[in-house]
Amino acid sequence: MPSTPTLLLLLLAASARCSAALIRAPLTRHDDATFIDVVREGLVRFEGLLSSLGGGDGDIVIKDYQNSQYFGQMSVGTPGQSFDVIFDTGSANLWVPAKDCTNCGGRIVGRKHKYDRTASSTYVVDDAAFAIEYGSGPVSGNWSVDTANMGGFDIEAQRFAEVKDASGLGIAYKLGKFDGILGLAFDTISIDKTPTPFKNLMDQGKIDRGVFSFYLGKTDGADGELVIGGIDESHFDGALFWMPVSRVGYWQLDLDDVSMSGLSVGADAQAIVDSGTSLLTGPSDAVRTLASIVGAKRNVVGEYLVDCDATHPDLTFRIGRRDFTLTSEEYVIRASEDSCLFAILAMDIPPPGGPLWILGDVFMRKWYTVFDYEHEQLGFALAA
Incomplete structure (x- = not known):
């Protein structure tokens, strides 16, 4: 069941009780009145639920877009190409739009960052077909392999999808301030059982604990935080x-x-x-x-x-x-x-x-x- 985060950059100091190897992602909400407008446009979420039947410090900034999409920054490739992705506990795959993606937003409204495989020295050819069916419609493209990065942690040989056609997501994606989706569910629902970025972080020893935790702002406009690799007891x-x-x-x-x-x-x-x-x-x-x-x-x-x-x-x-x-x-x-x-x-x-x-x-x-x-x-x- 895919889901979606909307996030931008913001650094948080480490909590005294948290491990050093944490990725921190501050979450920011937009006002409730704006969110209602999104609901009335039918953009509450991507109905992805129907689709699938070491060490070091790092910070990811996560912001809430119109209370309906939480997104945060990560990168793919070497040198890193930055993307705002939704951190989604309802799905289990990573995808970003390809350089030649169609139906990926206009030149101004909903403009997307797009992945250019030719600009990455660590790109590895895969090119198997990728397709996922959201409640709103299909999304398709092909698989690729490259180095990904979350909060300063490199994830080697991460398999991800380059989306070539995002028309199935409709206006929600075209207007949304995010580029792709980073699934945080279990690998058992991942397409082709592809290991998720979080699972790879665990397997490659980049985080101390195989946990992540969400703190969302309790009041309209309040900030929150996503911690990957630990728990912040102050929250x-x-x-x-x-x-x-x-x-x-x-x-x-x-x-x-x-x-x-x-x-x-x-x-x-x-x-x-x-x-x-x-x-x-x-x-x-x-x-x-x-x-x-x-x-x-x-x-x-x-x-x-x-x-x-x-x-x-x-x-x-x-x-x-x-x-x-x-x-x-x-x-x-x-x-x-x-x-x-x-x-x-x-x-x-x-x-x-x-x-x-x-x-x-x-x-x-x-x-x-x-x-x-x-x-x-x-x-x-x-x-x-």
């Missing part, structure tokens, strides 16, 4: 609560229940924690029930709008017999003085993968999240 309160991954592939876990006002709508379900999904999603029947409880009305675009001034009950996700509760201030996004978005969208993911709930950035803004690749588990703590 959360209390102890981490660990849950095993229920199915290795996506960052999937057992969900005991979803409830509101004492009414259960998601007992014995499965959920995916996805940094590339801006909102929350759930099966349409369950979302309709939740929307009726808060008096939300669905418009022609498909989003649910809710009374900004009304008092709404808490929404609770029960995981590992613990309650993870979101207040109405956390699941309602104000678009304007008189317009608010109910931040849960209906998405029916068919079997065998579904039905599934997706816990996106609305959830992750409240709960600091650690993705432990080595031990196949997720850690949660209340974000500081």
Whole structure:
């Protein structure tokens, strides 16, 4: 299940409790009103969920584009060619646009950085066909091999895709301020089982721990941070609560229940924690029930709008017999003085993968999240 980060450069000092071999990626959010406009254009995320059935310091800057895409800077080639890529826990491949990519944005709006294989001394020919099907449409190109770099760490012989046709991503990609996608899910869902950049960082001994962690700004416009190779304890309160991954592939876990006002709508379900999904999603029947409880009305675009001034009950996700509760201030996004978005969208993911709930950035803004690749588990703590 592919996902997407939007990020720019910013350095953070190392935390006293963190390993020296960490990649730090500050995350910055845009205002909520702008994000609502993106939702109404149908750009909440790439529906990638349907697609796949040593040492040293380093900093990556990660910024949030219109609250819907988190991207950060990395490079491919020697000398390095820089790209803003989405750090996506819902997918497992790296791709960037090729020099001759079509449908990759205009000359000004959504202009992309493109990979030029002829300009890299470490490029290795592969040229096998690459294709991936997102919910919005297909993306295609060919495989290549080259040195990649994340936060100052070289990843030797990284297999990645040069995308030649990105038309399947539609206007979301053309207008988005990112070039490609860097998947952070498990290799088991990677196309051709190609090792991900993160897995290669582990295997090549470039990071001390096979974990990465997200801290997202809790308020509109607040900064956040992605740490690769460790955990920053200054970003959360209390102890981490660990849950095993229920199915290795996506960052999937057992969900005991979803409830509101004492009414259960998601007992014995499965959920995916996805940094590339801006909102929350759930099966349409369950979302309709939740929307009726808060008096939300669905418009022609498909989003649910809710009374900004009304008092709404808490929404609770029960995981590992613990309650993870979101207040109405956390699941309602104000678009304007008189317009608010109910931040849960209906998405029916068919079997065998579904039905599934997706816990996106609305959830992750409240709960600091650690993705432990080595031990196949997720850690949660209340974000500081």
